[in-house]
Amino acid sequence: MSKAKTLYVCQQCGAQALRWEGRCSRCGAWNALVEELVEPVINGDGAPAEVVTPSVLAEVPTDETARVRTGVGEFDRVLGGGMVPGSVILVGGEPGIGKSTLLLSVAGALAAAGETVLYVSGEESLRQTKLRAMRLGLSASTIQVLAHTQLEAIVEAIRRLKPQTVIVDSIQVIETGALHSAPGSIGQVRACAHALVRLAKESRSALFLVGHVTKEGFLAGPKVLEHLVDTVLYFEGEPTSGFRVLRSTKNRFGATYELGVFHMTTEGLEEVSNPSELFLSDRTDPAPGCMVTVSLEGSRPLLVEIQALTSPAGMGLPRRRTTGVDVNRLSALLAVLERRVGLRQLAQQDVFVSSLGGVRVLEPAADLGIVLAIASSLKEHPTERGDLAIGEVGLTGEIRPVANLLQRLHEAKRVGFHRCFVAAQRDHRRDVEGMQVIEARHVRDVVAQALA
Ligand SMILES: Nc1ncnc2c1ncn2[C@@H]1O[C@H](COP(=O)(O)OP(=O)(O)OP(=O)(O)O)[C@@H](O)[C@H]1O
Ligand SMILES: [Mg+2]
Incomplete structure (x- = not known):
């Protein structure tokens, strides 16, 4: 052949x-x-193909999906309760966000539990890795470390050691001698990832691949990498804030959009197991331009403060800038405020919107909070203390109900909020003791009532 x-x-x-x-x-x-x-085409000359037999679904053994807890609770939570042997997990994030720190901590926790872990560091020397391990308090760990970038050598090392977990940091620097292109090119990344994925499936080891994210927010290298793996995790946060959020955008073994929260300290990443108040400011008096909403990330409600600032635009087009909020969503909500609420002066205003801590708020349920924050800034009028808003805003200005409202209201009540604007919704329970729930059909009514 x-x-x-x-x-x-x-x-x-x-x-x-x-x-x-x-x-x-x-x-x-x-x-x-x-x-x-x-690969050259096999059987292309008309030779008989290999005989393959399908299996009866009911008879397929399922013990394979027993999960292994990594020992890092927030990490396990995002994976859906631990990692599945033989699964491949891609961890993406911007440069310097803490991917290596996170995975070395996971490696340390696994090694401490008696697992064999191979950490392949393609970007840093053994000494650098040791220094990081010392900083994280893992200096006496039994993690096996390899500083290498040649695919064939790494594959050989994995075959010999047969580790239960392999971490490759990062896939963009690994190269195979079979191709002439430079490491990091699409062909190289795909070929190396493919070989490692195949090996992981064969040897039933869990494989973590670290991938860099480009400025545009895509995993550098191709989207095809996301297709090759079982789970895609993104590690994100504002570089200036110490908080980091790990979220899954694809998971063949669990729910997606589950969220893990960490705090970056000099001793490494601390888990934040109760993050619902993390993205609120500790201001006691309400300020114009601020509104709180509850975003439901996975199974966990997260209270997030949205801050908006409007200011008369100079020459040229008014600017619209966001942190944590989708800028296209902001444009649509501004158009709703201009056309459906009558705040026409917004067309000549620069508008800045950010979520506290830079946490990404992607759920439409945050719309009403964003709209109120902008209106509050424009009118220089704060909302009442203890107010929050939950609801999706449609292009006609109608407010649409959101899923799991009761759960969000309970969490807001627990944290100390007592008045919430929501969509009018028939046959839906929303009674929470000590929480005044104000229903509205249109954004206009909410703006009038909240900023009265
Ligand atoms: N000596 C140190 N003391 C305190 N914090 C440190 C130290 N070294 C690194 N850090 C923190 O760790 C972060 C870098 O983490 P890490 O190297 O894990 O990121 P990364 O995502 O792997 O980066 P890269 O894309 O370069 O591989 C830094 O931004 C810094 O906050
Ligand atoms: Mg790194």
């Missing part, structure tokens, strides 16, 4: 070329050719 060879494959139409070309000769796409290892 002939061996696999490298070819340049167009990512648009699949055409193959022997040499790199700037433009695909078949479909004309620019910059679409990527070097790949191409």
Whole structure:
């Protein structure tokens, strides 16, 4: 059988070329050719294919999914209760956010529980890794460490050691000798990830791949990496704030959008197991431009303060800037305030909106809080102490109900809030003792009532 060879494959139409070309000769796409290892076609000459037999679903053994707890509670929570042997987990995050710190802590916790862990550090020397381990209090740990970037050598090390857990930090620096392109290129990342994933499935070890995120927020290297793995975790936070949030955006073994919260200290990452008050300011008097909402992240309600600032725009287009909030969502909500509530002066205002601590608030349930924060800033009028708002805002200005309202209200009550604006909703329980729930159908009514 002939061996696999490298070819340049167009990512648009699949055409193959022997040499790199700037433009695909078949479909004309620019910059679409990527070097790949191409297996020769087997049985293409009409030889009989291998006989494969399907299994009866009911008879497929299921003991395989027994989970292993890593010992880092918040990490286990995001994974859906621990890691599954043989599963592959991609951990993405911006440079310097703390990916290596997180995974070395996980490695330390696993090693302390008697697991064999191999930590492949492609970016840092053994000495650097040791220094970090000392800082994290893991200097006496039994973690096996390898500082190498050559795929073939790493695969050999994994075959010999047979570790229960392998951590590769990061996949972008690993290279295979089979390809000529530079490490970090799409072809290299895909080929290396593919080989490691196959090995993990064969050897039933859990594999963690660290991946860098580009400025645009995508995992550098291709989206295809996300497709190859079982679970995708993002580690994020404002570099200036000590809080870090780990969230899963894909999980073949558990719920997604579960959230883990950590605090970065000089001794490493501390788990924050009760984060609901973390993203609130400790101001006692209400200030204009602030409103609290409850975002339900996974199974955990999180109270988040939204802060808005409006200020007359100078020359040119007014600016719209956000931290933690989607800027396109902000544009839509501003249009609703202008057209449906009649706050036309917003068109000439710079608008800045941020969530406290920079935590990402992606749920539409935060809309009403964002809208109220902007209106409050524009009118220079604070809402009452203890107010919060939960609801999705439609383009006509109607307020739509959100899921799990009662759970959110209970959490807000527990933290000390006592008046909440929500959507009018029939046949729905929302009685929480000590919490005044004000129902409204339209944003106009809420703005009028909250900023009266
Ligand atoms: N000696 C130190 N003392 C205190 N904090 C430190 C020290 N070294 C690093 N840190 C903290 O750890 C963070 C870097 O963590 P880490 O190296 O785990 O990030 P990373 O996401 O792996 O980065 P990279 O993308 O460069 O691999 C720094 O931003 C800093 O806050
Ligand atoms: Mg790192």
